[in-house]
Amino acid sequence: MQETIPLSLCNVSKSFGPVRALNNVSLSVRTHEVLGLIGENGAGKSSLLKVLSGIYQPDSGDILVYGQKRTFSNPAAAASAGVGVVHQEQSLVVNLSVAENILMSTRATKSGNKDCKVRFGIYNWRKINEEAAEILKRIGSNINPKSKVEDLSFADRQMVEIAKALQISRQPGVQPIIVLDEPTSVLEDNDIQQLEQEVRRLKEIGSVIFVSHRLDEVMKFCDRICVMRNSEVVGERLTSKVNADELFRLMTGRQAATTSRERNKSLRDSAVVLNLEGLGAKGKFSDISLKVRSGEIHALVGTNRSGREEVCRAVFGAEEFDSGTVRYNGKVVSRPNLRESVYGGVAYLPSERKLESMVAGMSVAENLQLTHRGERASSIFVNPAARRDKAKEWISKLDIRPPIPDADIASLSGGNQQKVVLAKWLEDCQLSLLILDHPTRGIDPGAREDVSTQIFAACEEGAAVLLIADTLEEAISLADTITVMRDGEITATFDLNSGAIPTHAELVAKMI
Amino acid sequence: MLHSDNLISNGHRALVSAGSKPGLKKEWLGPLAALVVVVLILSVLRPSTFLTWENFRAITDQASIPFILAMGASFVILMGCIDLSIEGVMATAALIFVLLSANSVNSVDLGIGAPLIALLAGTLMGLLTGVIHTVFRVPSFMVSLGTWFIGLGIATVLFGDSIPQLSGHLTRTWASASPLGVSNAFVVSVVFVMVAKFVSDNTLMGRFTYAIGADENIASLNAVAVNRHKVYVFALAGFCSALAGVIGSSRLGVGVVDLGSGQLFQTIAAAVIGGTLLSGGRGGVINSICGVLLVVIINNGLILLGVSPVFQRAVSGLVIVVAVVATAFSQRSRLRIVK
Numbered sequence: 001m002q003e004t005i006p007l008s009l010c011n012v013s014k015s016f017g018p019v020r021a022l023n024n025v026s027l028s029v030r031t032h033e034v035l036g037l038i039g040e041n042g043a044g045k046s047s048l049l050k051v052l053s054g055i056y057q058p059d060s061g062d063i064l065v066y067g068q069k070r071t072f073s074n075p076a077a078a079a080s081a082g083v084g085v086v087h088q089e090q091s092l093v094v095n096l097s098v099a100e101n102i103l104m105s106t107r108a109t110k111s112g113n114k115d116c117k118v119r120f121g122i123y124n125w126r127k128i129n130e131e132a133a134e135i136l137k138r139i140g141s142n143i144n145p146k147s148k149v150e151d152l153s154f155a156d157r158q159m160v161e162i163a164k165a166l167q168i169s170r171q172p173g174v175q176p177i178i179v180l181d182e183p184t185s186v187l188e189d190n191d192i193q194q195l196e197q198e199v200r201r202l203k204e205i206g207s208v209i210f211v212s213h214r215l216d217e218v219m220k221f222c223d224r225i226c227v228m229r230n231s232e233v234v235g236e237r238l239t240s241k242v243n244a245d246e247l248f249r250l251m252t253g254r255q256a257a258t259t260s261r262e263r264n265k266s267l268r269d270s271a272v273v274l275n276l277e278g279l280g281a282k283g284k285f286s287d288i289s290l291k292v293r294s295g296e297i298h299a300l301v302g303t304n305r306s307g308r309e310e311v312c313r314a315v316f317g318a319e320e321f322d323s324g325t326v327r328y329n330g331k332v333v334s335r336p337n338l339r340e341s342v343y344g345g346v347a348y349l350p351s352e353r354k355l356e357s358m359v360a361g362m363s364v365a366e367n368l369q370l371t372h373r374g375e376r377a378s379s380i381f382v383n384p385a386a387r388r389d390k391a392k393e394w395i396s397k398l399d400i401r402p403p404i405p406d407a408d409i410a411s412l413s414g415g416n417q418q419k420v421v422l423a424k425w426l427e428d429c430q431l432s433l434l435i436l437d438h439p440t441r442g443i444d445p446g447a448r449e450d451v452s453t454q455i456f457a458a459c460e461e462g463a464a465v466l467l468i469a470d471t472l473e474e475a476i477s478l479a480d481t482i483t484v485m486r487d488g489e490i491t492a493t494f495d496l497n498s499g500a501i502p503t504h505a506e507l508v509a510k511m512i
Numbered sequence: 513m514l515h516s517d518n519l520i521s522n523g524h525r526a527l528v529s530a531g532s533k534p535g536l537k538k539e540w541l542g543p544l545a546a547l548v549v550v551v552l553i554l555s556v557l558r559p560s561t562f563l564t565w566e567n568f569r570a571i572t573d574q575a576s577i578p579f580i581l582a583m584g585a586s587f588v589i590l591m592g593c594i595d596l597s598i599e600g601v602m603a604t605a606a607l608i609f610v611l612l613s614a615n616s617v618n619s620v621d622l623g624i625g626a627p628l629i630a631l632l633a634g635t636l637m638g639l640l641t642g643v644i645h646t647v648f649r650v651p652s653f654m655v656s657l658g659t660w661f662i663g664l665g666i667a668t669v670l671f672g673d674s675i676p677q678l679s680g681h682l683t684r685t686w687a688s689a690s691p692l693g694v695s696n697a698f699v700v701s702v703v704f705v706m707v708a709k710f711v712s713d714n715t716l717m718g719r720f721t722y723a724i725g726a727d728e729n730i731a732s733l734n735a736v737a738v739n740r741h742k743v744y745v746f747a748l749a750g751f752c753s754a755l756a757g758v759i760g761s762s763r764l765g766v767g768v769v770d771l772g773s774g775q776l777f778q779t780i781a782a783a784v785i786g787g788t789l790l791s792g793g794r795g796g797v798i799n800s801i802c803g804v805l806l807v808v809i810i811n812n813g814l815i816l817l818g819v820s821p822v823f824q825r826a827v828s829g830l831v832i833v834v835a836v837v838a839t840a841f842s843q844r845s846r847l848r849i850v851k
Contacts, residue, residue, distance in 0.1 A: 093730055095794060096722060104723070121715045
């Protein structure tokens with residue numbers, strides 16, 4: 001019985017100095033199975049993956065491949081046991097072709113040169129393209145191997161990543177074990193359906209380890225679920241015998257709270273903060289008209305090509321538009337400008353946290369006061385003590401961990417980084433319009449709740465919120481109004497306060 | 513290219529380019545169009561002098577050294593690095609070549625050995641730049657700035673106190689001789705360009721250059737030996753500069769320290785005008801060819817249009833700045849970071 005299990009970990013531990021990243025973790029992957037691995041950020045999922053893929057070596061414990069003890073001293077060794085990892089961050093070189101990307105790192109496993117795809121450093125394009133096409137076909141994709149990765153959608157890029165992992169782990173006599181690390185974090189709802197088929201196919205070829213922090217997905221995709229918390233595996237359940245509440249409790253150690261709120265019934269009388277009339281930008285969006293009132297959460301939904309990000313950026317002044325008008329608090333803003341927007345009480349939380357909203361290398365306190373310096377600061381000199389006090393206030397309000405104002409923001413987990421970035425904007429005492437682009441992308445349920453609570457609090461104080469939600473469920477549970485966009489145009493508007501709450505299917509129908 | 517830029521423009525690009533075949537996007541069409549426009553303008557303004565065989569010969573002569581230099585520079589710039597040592601390496605190679613061939617200062621004559629040693633010296637200087645850049649992690653512009661002056665220094669020492677003149681018939685006339693209608697120098701440079709095009713499209717060397725330029729971290733995640741590869745490319749650039757130095761000396765007949773004066777500006781300008789991004793990963797050989805021809809033809813045109821030699825430098829600089837702005841115009845985006 002033992003020999004039929006392609007991969008298992010026995011009592012694996014790993015420490016970094018005093019920090020225990022993995023504590024006595026045991027786990028086994030069976031053939032033709034999708035194993036879910038869930039846990040909040042910092043629960044030890046990433047460390048576990050790094051052990052599986054040969055990046056970290058465990059301090060104690062064993063890795064067994066078909067019952068045989070093995071050491072994964074580097075990623076190539078893991079690949080020889082059939083383990084292929086699709087990392088959370090994209091690992092594709094965007095200006096090269098799909099085929100090049102799929103076959104590039106197989107040189108690392110020394111199997112690439114055998115059949116003369118590259119001889120004397122010169123490519124045999126025909127063979128490279130043929131082989132890539134074959135691998136893509138195995139996972140049911142018809143992406144042209146010659147196309148450049150930068151021309152592909154995110155969903156297709158993910159396919160290429162999977163094909164690449166499959167190629168790396170392809171070894172004679174070994175069934176591939178494909179690890180998908182948060183594969184849905186960059187995907188939209190309709191792309192996730194595509195991924196589901198993907199995973200089904202991979203399951204026929206071998207096994208899949210599916211890492212996520214979205215409960216609904218794990219329950220949809222996986223046969224068996226392992227839950228991690230505080231560097232340990234705290235539970236293992238068959239999907240058929242578990243419900244979301246139990247998983248949430250295992251994951252966070254606390255009861256699930258309701259994330260939807262009481263809807264504000266008296267919105268009709270409140271002031272219109274943002275009024276867009278026929279806004280258009282060539283090639284991006286056209287004829288966008290909508291109103292966002294004080295205290296309202298207005299969600300824009302659509303696929304990632306629908307133009308909703310562009311609309312938000314245009315309102316904030318980060319991109320240009322060429323027709324229509326933007327009225328902000330009743331006044332026409334002919335050309336939104338970043339600085340004026342910020343000082344006029346507009347906040348914009350971009351989706352690319354690491355690139356656009358935080359300054360890595362600066363402390364939590366400094367990041368908090370990057371935009372608004374608070375009443376106590378003088379105009380020229382920074383008062384470090386006041387800054388630290390202010391930071392402490394936010395840290396306790398938002399439960400930012402670790403609670404150290406001087407910690408480098410880059411050392412925080414994603415969820416905590418996002419809290420800091422959000423607090424940076426909430427710091428503005430005149431905040432009247434909050435534009436949120438995927439505020440909960442890539443953060444765990446606990447942090448998600450904290451972020452939602454803050455958004456509601458800002459609304460209570462009269463701010464208007466323009467939201468691009470991470471999922472449709474999120475939009476439905478948070479928003480007062482949902483505007484659906486497709487190909488740069490508005491296709492439907494739902495007023496949730498009137499009691500008519502749209503279903504998932506109704507929204508998708510307007511999106512595609 | 514910045515990731516965020518990618519994300520922002522992704523939806524936009526998808527809308528715009530839906531329907532166009534993937535993988536067939538030609539990034540050099542813009543610069544080529546600019547080239548055609550410039551040629552047309554000059555043909556109309558100066559039909560009797562611009563569209564002549566003599567002028568064509570003059571342009572090919574002028575373009576041969578920039579072609580070779582631009583090949584080396586393109587590979588370096590594609591990686592997101594820069595090589596400022598061009599003029600220094602040219603000077604060293606030139607002096608080594610002249611002093612080791614039959615010349616007026618000493619009695620050494622190594623024949624074919626002279627250019628080979630000069631090329632080797634240039635390659636080593638590039639190699640050194642690459643090694644220092646990668647091992648000590650110093651920005652390439654700083655290291656190559658140093659190599660530039662080291663090169664000029666070596667050349668100055670070798671120069672001594674009298675101008676060494678080439679005395680061999682072959683060495684003195686080979687570069688300018690034109691048995692094929694155009695000068696040998698141009699023939700060499702065209703062959704060189706074709707090899708460079710092949711290397712950039714079909715070899716690990718070329719493809720890894722693009723990969724490193726797109727994102728060094730991702731490239732190394734994909735098992736690309738980034739540092740080693742960078743050293744190779746810098747060595748290639750050193751070789752190119754040395755070849756330009758040898759050809760330049762053969763054409764001039766003497767070995768001088770300021771042989772390469774002005775080439776650095778022309779080469780980088782040509783690469784950028786051609787649409788090769790200084791941030792790396794985009795552009796390539798065809799782009800640089802278009803860029804070189806634009807720069808050379810603009811300079812040629814200024815002479816034909818009778819711009820006073822006193823103003824020529826300034827005007828050519830101005831024209832090049834305008835050209836750079838024009839070619840980069842479509843890629844500007846308000847939040848793109850340009851350093």
